[in-house]
Amino acid sequence: MALDRRSFLTFVAGGAVGTLFTPVIWKSIDDTAIWTQNWSWIPRLEHGPKAYAATTCKLCPAGCGLNIRTAGDRPVVAEGRTDHPLSQGGICPLGAAAVQMLYSPARIKGPMKKQADGTHQLVSWEEAEALLLEKLNEAKGQGGNVACISGDENSTMNEVLSGLLAQMDSNRFFLMPGESLTASKAFGSWLKQGVLGYDLENADLVMAFGADLLDSWGTAVRNKKAFGAAHPIGEQATTEYVYVGPMQNTTGAVADKWVSVAPGLEGVLALGIAYHLLQSGMIVPEALDFSSYRSFVLSRYTPEYVSKVTGLSSEQVAELAVKLRRANRPVVVPGSAISQGNGVFSLAAVMSLNFLLHPVNSPGGIFVLPDLPTVVSEAMEPSIIRGNDLVSFVQKITAGKTDRPSVFLVYEANPVHGLPQAEAMSKVFDDTFLASFSTFYDETAARADLILPTPYFLERWDDVQTPHGAGFVSYSVTRPVIKPLFDVKPAGDVVLGVAEKLGLDLGFSSFEKVLEAKTAALAEMDGFLTDKVQPWQVRTGASPAPAAGNQWRNISRGAVWTTAVTPFVPAVLLAARELSQAAPPDVDDWAYPVRLASITSRAHGSRHIAIPPFCLPLLGEEELQGKTFYVRMNSTTARNYGLKANDRVKLVGPGGECVARVRIFEGVGLNVVAAPLGFGHTAWDEFSRGKGDNIYNVLTVRTEPGSDLSVWADSRVRIAKAY
Amino acid sequence: MVLYLKEFKIKWGMVIDLDKCTGCGACMVACQAENNIAPVVDASDKRRSMTWLLVYQLSNQKLYPDHDVAYLPRPCQQCGHPNCVPVCPVIATDKNEEGGIVSQVNARCIGCRYCIAACPYHARYFNWHDPVWPEGMEKTLTPDVSTRPRGVVEKCLFCHHRYMQARDKARVEGRDPNALAEGDYIPACVEVCPTGAIAFGDLMNPNHKVHQLSKSPHAFRLLERLGTDPQVYYLSRREWVRRQGDNILEHETVEGV
Numbered sequence: 001m002a003l004d005r006r007s008f009l010t011f012v013a014g015g016a017v018g019t020l021f022t023p024v025i026w027k028s029i030d031d032t033a034i035w036t037q038n039w040s041w042i043p044r045l046e047h048g049p050k051a052y053a054a055t056t057c058k059l060c061p062a063g064c065g066l067n068i069r070t071a072g073d074r075p076v077v078a079e080g081r082t083d084h085p086l087s088q089g090g091i092c093p094l095g096a097a098a099v100q101m102l103y104s105p106a107r108i109k110g111p112m113k114k115q116a117d118g119t120h121q122l123v124s125w126e127e128a129e130a131l132l133l134e135k136l137n138e139a140k141g142q143g144g145n146v147a148c149i150s151g152d153e154n155s156t157m158n159e160v161l162s163g164l165l166a167q168m169d170s171n172r173f174f175l176m177p178g179e180s181l182t183a184s185k186a187f188g189s190w191l192k193q194g195v196l197g198y199d200l201e202n203a204d205l206v207m208a209f210g211a212d213l214l215d216s217w218g219t220a221v222r223n224k225k226a227f228g229a230a231h232p233i234g235e236q237a238t239t240e241y242v243y244v245g246p247m248q249n250t251t252g253a254v255a256d257k258w259v260s261v262a263p264g265l266e267g268v269l270a271l272g273i274a275y276h277l278l279q280s281g282m283i284v285p286e287a288l289d290f291s292s293y294r295s296f297v298l299s300r301y302t303p304e305y306v307s308k309v310t311g312l313s314s315e316q317v318a319e320l321a322v323k324l325r326r327a328n329r330p331v332v333v334p335g336s337a338i339s340q341g342n343g344v345f346s347l348a349a350v351m352s353l354n355f356l357l358h359p360v361n362s363p364g365g366i367f368v369l370p371d372l373p374t375v376v377s378e379a380m381e382p383s384i385i386r387g388n389d390l391v392s393f394v395q396k397i398t399a400g401k402t403d404r405p406s407v408f409l410v411y412e413a414n415p416v417h418g419l420p421q422a423e424a425m426s427k428v429f430d431d432t433f434l435a436s437f438s439t440f441y442d443e444t445a446a447r448a449d450l451i452l453p454t455p456y457f458l459e460r461w462d463d464v465q466t467p468h469g470a471g472f473v474s475y476s477v478t479r480p481v482i483k484p485l486f487d488v489k490p491a492g493d494v495v496l497g498v499a500e501k502l503g504l505d506l507g508f509s510s511f512e513k514v515l516e517a518k519t520a521a522l523a524e525m526d527g528f529l530t531d532k533v534q535p536w537q538v539r540t541g542a543s544p545a546p547a548a549g550n551q552w553r554n555i556s557r558g559a560v561w562t563t564a565v566t567p568f569v570p571a572v573l574l575a576a577r578e579l580s581q582a583a584p585p586d587v588d589d590w591a592y593p594v595r596l597a598s599i600t601s602r603a604h605g606s607r608h609i610a611i612p613p614f615c616l617p618l619l620g621e622e623e624l625q626g627k628t629f630y631v632r633m634n635s636t637t638a639r640n641y642g643l644k645a646n647d648r649v650k651l652v653g654p655g656g657e658c659v660a661r662v663r664i665f666e667g668v669g670l671n672v673v674a675a676p677l678g679f680g681h682t683a684w685d686e687f688s689r690g691k692g693d694n695i696y697n698v699l700t701v702r703t704e705p706g707s708d709l710s711v712w713a714d715s716r717v718r719i720a721k722a723y
Numbered sequence: 724m725v726l727y728l729k730e731f732k733i734k735w736g737m738v739i740d741l742d743k744c745t746g747c748g749a750c751m752v753a754c755q756a757e758n759n760i761a762p763v764v765d766a767s768d769k770r771r772s773m774t775w776l777l778v779y780q781l782s783n784q785k786l787y788p789d790h791d792v793a794y795l796p797r798p799c800q801q802c803g804h805p806n807c808v809p810v811c812p813v814i815a816t817d818k819n820e821e822g823g824i825v826s827q828v829n830a831r832c833i834g835c836r837y838c839i840a841a842c843p844y845h846a847r848y849f850n851w852h853d854p855v856w857p858e859g860m861e862k863t864l865t866p867d868v869s870t871r872p873r874g875v876v877e878k879c880l881f882c883h884h885r886y887m888q889a890r891d892k893a894r895v896e897g898r899d900p901n902a903l904a905e906g907d908y909i910p911a912c913v914e915v916c917p918t919g920a921i922a923f924g925d926l927m928n929p930n931h932k933v934h935q936l937s938k939s940p941h942a943f944r945l946l947e948r949l950g951t952d953p954q955v956y957y958l959s960r961r962e963w964v965r966r967q968g969d970n971i972l973e974h975e976t977v978e979g980v
Binding site for chain 2: 033034037038039041042043044045046047048050069071074075076077078079080089090091092093095096097099100102103104105214215220221224225227228229231233234248250251252253254260485601602603613614615616617618619620621624625626634635636666667668669670685686687
């Protein structure tokens with residue numbers, strides 16, 4: 001059978017048509033597409049059953065409840081817990097990046113000791129603990145020869161550390177400076193058993209002075225939830241939010257009204273409003289110093305004076321007073337945009353509006369939130385801890401007015417980067433033994449003689465007591481959702497172990513037992529779990545069932561404990577004496593003519609956490625460009641200093657300087673430059689290192705007359721074009 | 724290539740209240756975690772950063788003190804008449820499934836980037852580089868969304884895997900997977916938003932909140948006059964914000980020409 005031309009062509013054509021009926025071609029095209037994308041270096045997904053673990057966030061002081069979604073045993077995503085009154089299902093950008101931070105390249109892999117050449121080398125835990133023991137033994141019994149700085153305001157860890165110090169005869173236990181320090185200086189004389197809280201949920205007017213309520217201030221996610229609930233989507237707002245502050249930050253952007261006031265002048269405006277309220281006959285019957293407050297405000301804070309100092313018209317001030325007077329349940333929130341460094345004048349002046357508007361402990365106003373009982377023997381009372389001024393202490397040491405401790409214990413804090421005038425302040429660690437309990441290789445760890453790495457909060461037991469700025473008492477526990485990835489040890493266990501070897505008895509063998517005891521101690525107070533009734537609902541009539549059952553079992557699995565009991569306040573002090581002494585001077589500072597409005601945003605991390613990798617894409621083109629960051633000013637200010645958009649600009653403060661680029665943003669007040677904190681890291685990892693400059697360096701610390709408090713929220717700088 | 728326009732009984736859509744958005748960016752972070760987007764060291768290099776959901780800052784362009792600012796989160800708009808679909812030579816992107824979500828099949832994508840050029844919302848991103856996770860961080864990848872190599876385009880899919888999971892759940896529970904209740908299926912960004920600025924649901928279903936909200940006099944869509952018919956609506960009581968939704972001329976009002 002010969003193959004002629006015709007049958008050859010038939011065969012070829014038939015074959016071509018035939019192949020269309022086989023799946024081979026289509027399958028191989030599909031396979032090619034798949035296999036050309038299937039490279040070994042692209043990670044493959046690992047499957048596993050989906051589950052959730054409830055815990056409490058430790059990345060900032062707001063104390064949100066997190067639901068960690070796991071696949072198999074791997075935590076994969078952090079979500080906000082709907083059953084936690086501080087998160088109510090919401091989350092902030094930092095919390096949303098919590099799981100990925102487990103694997104941050106900045107994680108410390110094990111205990112490290114500083115070598116003669118300045119580098120850190122891994123050592124064993126035995127060696128590290130022996131070194132700590134040796135140093136503490138040398139300092140033992142020598143009064144304040146050991147000092148401690150804690151970066152966690154809300155943890156029972158502070159009891160363990162302050163208990164250790166107390167038993168070593170030292171009272172040098174400090175928190176990283178925050179607003180509870182200012183509140184303690186202003187109201188500590190009569191408010192010993194707790195702190196003031198703000199009942200945003202029940203208010204019908206929220207007026208925030210300085211406090212960046214909807215980004216980073218206090219219980220940030222809870223604040224946003226309260227704002228969200230009061231602004232139902234597509235409907236009229238039920239609660240008006242007014243922001244009085246230096247710029248259209250997160251709060252200023254969405255608040256129903258923004259009133260521009262330079263940082264440090266919020267107090268002046270508040271007293272200007274108080275003038276109107278007093279004129280309309282409002283009084284504070286329970287205030288012992290009301291008459292001196294009244295005469296001080298009426299004599300000094302006249303509409304003309306306030307208008308001259310703040311730059312607002314008298315009508316604008318009067319209008320704010322009318323708003324407050326007309327509201328049924330107004331609450332005024334004092335603070336600084338950076339949650340630190342504000343003075344007694346500013347705080348007491350703004351807070352006095354609350355006292356004028358309604359008695360303490362009335363729904364939609366301010367409440368006294370009692371402190372929770374302490375359990376570690378000889379631990380410092382929370383009210384004492386709140387009053388310890390770290391910055392003054394450091395200044396006294398560097399000025400030679402008090403002796404330098406030979407040992408510094410730093411727990412989950414980054415004072416080398418995050419104290420005002422950071423460069424100068426960090427000199428306090430010269431010639432001392434610095435031990436850092438940190439999860440990440442931050443600037444303080446990089447400087448430390450000994451690093452005792454703590455587990456990340458997803459790997460350890462910890463707790464959160466009523467955060468600053470909360471509206472109600474709360475207690476919830478942080479619990480491990482994954483075994484520690486590295487050779488780390490809970491700081492509580494390390495300290496308790498060392499204390500035992502020093503012959504001191506703190507009463508506990510492990511930190512978990514401390515938390516168990518803390519939970520048990522809550523039974524002293526009349527509390528309930530927030531599973532059905534929320535604490536703010538109790539104030540408007542809801543009645544909760546008292547907490548029952550095994551308290552530790554419930555709380556360690558995620559239940560949130562709260563109480564509606566508020567201490568009886570027979571009398572208050574408006575801090576009239578401090579107000580009159582601490583009033584800011586009228587003279588302008590010509591050496592540093594520009595007011596600095598520092599910004600702190602959860603998108604940039606927090607006091608002790610540098611910006612997480614997942615938050616970097618949040619920064620716009622005019623926030624960070626390569627290694628340079630931007631400061632914001634309005635076009636008039638820029639023109640006055642000969643600056644244009646994108647120009648390099650130098651910010652000079654008395655203690656240091658920074659370089660940035662100019663971003664023209666009209667939401668900043670006149671003669672104000674707004675700059676973000678949290679940049680300019682020198683340690684950490686490639687995601688945050690070397691990006692921007694550290695604004696802490698240009699903050700200016702001054703001592704407020706009358707209160708003797710260190711204040712820097714109203715810092716000033718000089719600005720000039722940089723070449 | 725779609726040769727006909729398919730009508731859907733279900734149209735998943737968002738209504739984003741710009742008066743409630745604080746621009747915090749929690750949605751952007753949640754989106755990256757949910758969809759397995761790798762972090763980049765220099766995210767200020769916008770050719771490298773992948774932002775399926777991007778929050779823009781809007782300004783009323785007035786000088787201090789009359790300035791006002793708003794934030795606009797931009798996911799994929801899931802257009803009713805998508806520009807990206809007809810230009811795709813390999814049907815890697817299509818609008819074909821009930822629900823009206825514009826698909827993106829990574830394994831089919833040949834990286835021609837026609838769709839990027841066609842999309843008026845800049846909602847599509849191209850992998851110029853292979854994704855790199857810092858050592859160990861790949862263990863946090865969710866099991867739901869495949870990782871993408873270099874050379875393919877990606878975009879927001881309204882967390883389509885969550886839609887599939889919600890449908891599966893409905894089937895297991897004996898409910899109709901084509902009649903999901905409000906809240907059965909929501910994307911990650913909607914779930915985490917701390918002020919509740921985003922409403923999500925079926926635009927065609929009168930029982931869903933978005934159905935009414937999308938008809939609000941304060942509602943608008945981006946570049947509506949291009950005729951792309953997006954399934955993402957924005958709300959704002961501020962007229963200047965609504966004006967920025969399209970190229971509105973000075974003599975025009977946002978309510979129409």
